Amino acid sequence: MGLARFVNGQTIQGVLIAAISGGLFWLVWIYGNGLRDPRFLDGWLLASGMTVQLYFHIAIKTSRLAPKAAMRWRKIHIFLGYLLVAAFVSHSDFSLPDSGFEWALWLGFVLVTLSGIFGTYLAWGLKAKSGIEEGTGFDRIPARRAELARDVHAAVTKADPAAAAFALPAAPHDAWVMDLYANHLRDFFEGQRNFAAHLIGSRRHIKRLTVEIDNLSRYVDKPSQEKLAIVRELVIEKDRLDFARVYLGLTKAWLFVHVPVTYGLFVLMVLHVIVAYAFSSGAW
Amino acid sequence: MRSGRAPRAERPSKPPSPRDRLAVLLAIVTAICLGAAFLFSSGKQFLAPGPLASAHGAIENCGACHTKSGSGSFSWVQGLVPGDPLADSKACLTCHKMPKTAFNPHGALPDVLKQSTKRLAKVAAVTPAPQSARAQSIAFPTDAAVAGGLNCATCHQEHKGANFNLSKISNEQCRSCHVVKFDSFDGDHPRFDNYPFKSRTQIVYDHAGHFGKHFPDVAQKDKEKRIPATCSTCHTSRADKRIMAVAPFEQTCTDCHLDQIVGKERATGPKGIAFLTLPGLDVRTLKEKNAAIGEWPEGSEAELTPFMKVMISRSEKGRAIIKTVSGVNLQDLGNATEEQLKAVTGLVWEIKGLFYALISGKASDVLGDLNIGGGAKLSPSLVADLTASLPRDVVISAHQEWLPNLATEMASGQAASDQDQGGWAAAITESRLAASVSPEELFGAGSPQASPRSAPQTGGGDAASSAKPVQLAQANQLVQSKSTPGTVAEKSLRIDPYGRVAKTPEEGIETAQAAPPVSAAREPASADIQPQAKAADQTDDLLSPDGGTAEAPARGPENEPVAAQPQPRAAARPEAPAGGGRQVAAADPPPQGKPGDQNDDLLNPDGGAADSTGGASDGPVGGASPEVSAAPADAAPAGAEPQGRAAPGIVSIQSDVDAESWAEYGGWYHQDFGIFYRPTGHKDKFIYSWLFLTGPQAPKGNKGPAAAVFDSLIDKDAQGSCTKCHSVDDIRGKGRLVNFSPPKVDTKQGRFTNFIHEPHFGILENRGCLTCHNLEKGRPYLKSYEQGNPLSFVSNFGAVKKELCQTCHTSTMARQDCLTCHKYHVNGVVTPIMNTRIPTP
Structure with missing residues (x-):
């Protein structure tokens, strides 16, 4: 029900963005038909929208918004961001720029937009696929990962006391578990792994590892099976930590592109408006 | 406090994060980089939003188009200051010449647009407008944009790349201003309104009449004559693709129509245009009323030509005369009022003055100053065409025949008191004047006018006999004064068109001192008029206007008053009621006897050749004058005719061919x-x-x-x-x-529709041109030309229908955008050659 509501909400937003963008294109078209330069209409829409977006950033930075209001504003920020993409495409007349100054503007906007879209993806996409435990801090992840590594090592190397009581030679279950550890788990627990897979929310790597553990479980005795069950839990825990590390890291990192480039873009934008009017030949 | 905003007191103050510091740093770096770019770049090209179209690609200076841009690094900021919104568009006109109406919609005059809008408003009422057009006109009306004048950049957007089509304009843009808003040509485009026959053709050519009657008739009568077989025999679009030009007259019409032009086919009336005439007057009544008209033939029935009216009307006085006599029957002045008689008298002297001026001066001087067209000086080529190389000999021969004593009359002061200054008056330099006024100089010493025979002709009796000497004395005085530069006479003497001396009041006394007294002048003058008295080498001053007449004739006492002028005025009248008048008639038949057997004066310019050989002609000039015949050869003027006349054994050539x-x-x-x-x-x-x-x-x-x-x-x-x-x-x-000029593209300026024939030739059906131009019989084509409004027209051909064009021009076949058939700049745009100074060393 929740997912359905989420999908419905996303769909409605997508449809709304498409509809408003289409309306914007049509408005600009009839504006141009009315013997006016349409670049002034979509240009001002773009500049106004960018100013609103910047205001949101300033409001967040100056803590003018309460957390609840900030959440609401963030949705508006993302929604408006998509609409500004339409305005930008219209303003650039569906073509690439020709001059250096325009390339600078174009690249600035594209960087801000892409970083924003990536942030939105992080916010809406990854978090929805893999929940991050409350209280998981980005800085504590390496320590926790080391603990897990120690735990798994301890679990794997713990000897089976019953094995020595058998008269007949038994199957080398511990050796098999050790092989598993040596070939797959040791490296896995040594550090951050599967960045790309976590970035796109893929679980194929963890599935492959747990399947390996499960397959081995079928051929070992009961104690080894219990040992492998513990190892399996630790592997999953480690994978969660890896995801949390990627998510939390990217959540911080994308803003290092989005915000500074926005500042630079604003400087370019102001100059662009001045130049546009200074060199306009009265056709707006 | 609303929940959406955190209380200020609760806001923790965070130290700036590395991200924020980086953001500020990037903004500062961006600003610095831009500033450096402005400071260190050679131009402002880096600000350009894109390359110019290839036609403008050579422009490197932004200020060439962006007039407020300037040349400094930051001078472009001046563009933000409000100014003339059309300033940049006016810069476009530096290279693209357009009329003053360039910024009006279509570059058309406001009245034209107003009329067009008014007409189309009726069409708009029945044409459904598309929704987008309605929305546009409501949301973004164009009225305000149009009212202030349309910038060039409204339609021609630059900086869109070298290959961008600057003249591209969408149908929707066209539609935004127009009252009739429709979707497409094959949709609701209005039907054609009598296209293409908005105005009549410049050449009156009745296609139906020629096809149906004239061509068959001619073909039947004369098989040699060329009859056009196809439309392309006469029409071609090669020279100018927009126009189906008519082939030259010489290729098409000359076979049938040349004779009409030169008059060969004219059955009645003169075949030439009467340019100068001696109009017939009721001379008898004029004499009875004592009108001082001087010599005038009684036999003329000619009318005053309109050309002469123009020439006479060049002055205020002339216009008054023409106005007064315009309602008068010149050949029946019995009921004329005193004022009309006076005007007729004035007319006589104007005509005489005109002839005199045409002989004594240059035809170009007379015809080049007609006071037509606001008094503007006529160009030499126009004057040359107006005179059509009128030979002086034709005028001379006419004058000799009609008014043989014209020179005498004009030289006399006779007319001076009767005629006010004006008409063909002209200030002539004294030398010119002296040459002009002397009859001897005009006709040579041996000419009839200067011969003793002429003396009685101009007046008999005492009074009359004294007239000629007086006139000549005056003339001689003028001749004499020519040779004494610096005298008062030289400064003050002027001659009016009739050859009379004019003096300003203050100059009168001094002039009187210079002028010989009439009484005293008689005798010396009478001696002076003897042919023998003239130098043997006396030449005809028409051929040699200033030729050697400066030999001073006898002068009268210098202190004689000039008061005798009224006397010669009366005496100078040829038909003065003096006894000598009859003698004149007897000795020298009046001009009126001449016309009946008039000869071609081009062949026989002086009209006297036949007479000199004893021919039957009794013309007044030759007049079989024994005096002329007897005149010594060396006394004859330098002109060939007098010499020939005097030479024995020369027989004139007789011709049966009349002058016409x-x-x-x-x-x-x-x-x-x-x-x-x-x-x-x-x-x-x-x-x-x-x-x-x-x-x-x-x-x-x-x-x-x-x-x-x-x-x-x-x-x-x-x-x-x-x-x-x-x-x-x-x-x-x-x-x-x-309408002499053939149709050109220039003549099509101002038209909104732009049809080019040539692309359509390949798609015509078997009917060829008739596919579109359907000849419809019975239409009153020629009636269109019975009035002067070119827009009132009924063609021989039916109008072209929209449906016909629509067979090809649809959304799936041929183009149907507005600019296919219509043009925006109806008056055209010209890129003139640049002003290039001729290189000098």
């Missing part, structure tokens, strides 16, 4: 009491120039002299028959215009 026939292929001739011009063929410059000159002064119904000339030349029976084929348009406020 002699000029069969055009030119001047003199017949009866008129000097005629016969058109030389198509594109006759004489007729063209007079129509060109008088047209603007000849609005329909105008009774002025210029209009009279114009009307006479465009008359149905006018010689040359120009307006048989060339239509005449009434130009509002500007008279009338004969």
Whole structure:
């Protein structure tokens, strides 16, 4: 029900963005038909929208918004961001720029937009696929990962006391578990792994590892099976930590592109408006 | 406090994060980089939003188009200051020349747009407008944009790349201003309104009449004559693709129509245009009323030509005379009022002055200053065309025949008191004047005028006999004064068109000192008029105007008063009621006896050759004058005719060809009491120039002299028959215009529709041109030309229907955007050659 509501909400937003963008294109078209330069209409829409977006950033930075209001504003920020993409495409007349100054503007906007879209993806996409435990801090992840590594090592190397009581030679279950550890788990627990897979929310790597553990479980005795069950839990825990590390890291990192480039873009934008009017030949 | 905003007191103050510091740093770096770019870049090209279109690609200076841009690094900021919104567009006109209406919609005049809008509003009422057009006109109306003048950049957007089509404009943009808003040509585009026949063709050519009647008739009568077989025999679009031009006259019409132009086919009336005439007057009544008209033939029945009216009307006085006599029957002055008689008298002297001026001066001086067209000086080429190389000999021969004593009359002061200053008066330099006024100089010592025979001719009896000497004395005095530069006479003497001496009051006394007293002048003058007294090498001053007449004739006492002038004035009248008048008639038959057997004066310019050989002619000039015949050869003027006349054994050539026939292929001739011009063929410059000159002064119904000339030349029976084929348009406020110029692209300026024939030739069906131009019989085509409004027109052909174009011009076949058939800049745009100074060393 929740997912359905989420999908419905996303769909409605997508449809709304498409509809408003289409309306914007049509408005600009009839504006141009009315013997006016349409670049002034979509240009001002773009500049106004960018100013609103910047205001949101300033409001967040100056803590003018309460957390609840900030959440609401963030949705508006993302929604408006998509609409500004339409305005930008219209303003650039569906073509690439020709001059250096325009390339600078174009690249600035594209960087801000892409970083924003990536942030939105992080916010809406990854978090929805893999929940991050409350209280998981980005800085504590390496320590926790080391603990897990120690735990798994301890679990794997713990000897089976019953094995020595058998008269007949038994199957080398511990050796098999050790092989598993040596070939797959040791490296896995040594550090951050599967960045790309976590970035796109893929679980194929963890599935492959747990399947390996499960397959081995079928051929070992009961104690080894219990040992492998513990190892399996630790592997999953480690994978969660890896995801949390990627998510939390990217959540911080994308803003290092989005915000500074926005500042630079604003400087370019102001100059662009001045130049546009200074060199306009009265056709707006 | 609303929940959406955190209380200020609760806001923790965070130290700036590395991200924020980086953001601020990047903004600062961006600003610094931009500032450096402005400071260190050579131009402002880096600000350009894109390359210019290839036509403008060579422009490197932003200020060439962005007028406020300047050349400094930051001077472009001046562009933010409000100024003339059309300033940049005016810069476009530096290279793209357009009329003053350039910034109006379509570059058209406001009245044209207003009328067009008014007309189309009716169409708009029944044409469904698309939704987008409605929305646009509501949300973004164009009225305000149009009212202030349309910038060039409204439609021509630059900086969109070298290959961008600057003249591209969408149908929707066209539609935004127009009252009729429709979706497409094959949709609700209005139906054509009598296209393409908005105005009549310049050439009056009745296709139906020619196809149905004239061509078959001609083919039947004369198989040699070329009859057009196809439309392309006469029409071609090669020279100018927009126009189906008509082939030249010489290739198409000449076989049938040339003879009409030169008058060969004219059955009645003169074949030439009467240019100068000696109009018939009721001389008897004038004499009875003692009107001082001087010599005038009684036999003329000619009428005053409109050309002469123009020439006489060049002065205020002349206009008054023409106005007064315009309602008078000159040949029956029995009921004329005193004022009218006075005007007729004035007219006589104006005509005499005109002839005198034409002989004594240059034809170009006389015809080059007609006071037509606001008094503007006529160009030499126009004057040349107006005179059509009128030979002086034709005028001389006419004058010798009609007014043999003209020189004498003009030289006398006779006219001075009767005629006020004006008319053909001209300040002539004294030397010119002296040469002009002397009859001897005009006709040579041996000429009839200067011969003793002439003396009685100009007056008999005491009074009359004294007239000639007085006139000549005055003339001689003038001649004498010519040789004494610096005298008062030289400074003050002027001669009016009639050859009389004019003096300003303050100059009178001094002039009197210089002028010989009349009484005293008689005797010396009488001696002076003897042919023998003239130098043997005396030449005809028409040929040698200043030739050697400076030998001082006898002078009268210098202190004699000039008060005797009224006396010679009376005496100088040739038909003065003195006894000598009869003697004159007996000795020298009056001009009126001449016309009946008038000869071609081009062949026989002085009219006296036959007489000199004892021919039957009794003309007044030759007049079989024994005096002339007996005149010594060495006393004859340098002119060939007098010499020939005097030479024994020369027999004049007789001809049965009359003057009119002699000029069969055009030119001047003199017949009866008129000097005629016969058109030389198509594109006759004489007729063209007079129509060109008088047209603007000849609005329909105008009774002025210029209009009279114009009307006479465009008359149905006018010689040359120009307006048989060339239509005449009434130009509002500007008279009338004969459409001589063939249609050109220039003449199509101002039209909104732009049809090019050539691309359509390949798709015509078997009917060829008739596919679109359907000949419809019975249409009153020729009636369209019976009035002057070119827009009132019924063609021989049916109008082209929209449905016909729509067979190809649809959304799936041929183009149907607005600019396919319509053009925006209806008056065209010209890129003139740049001003290039000739390189100098």
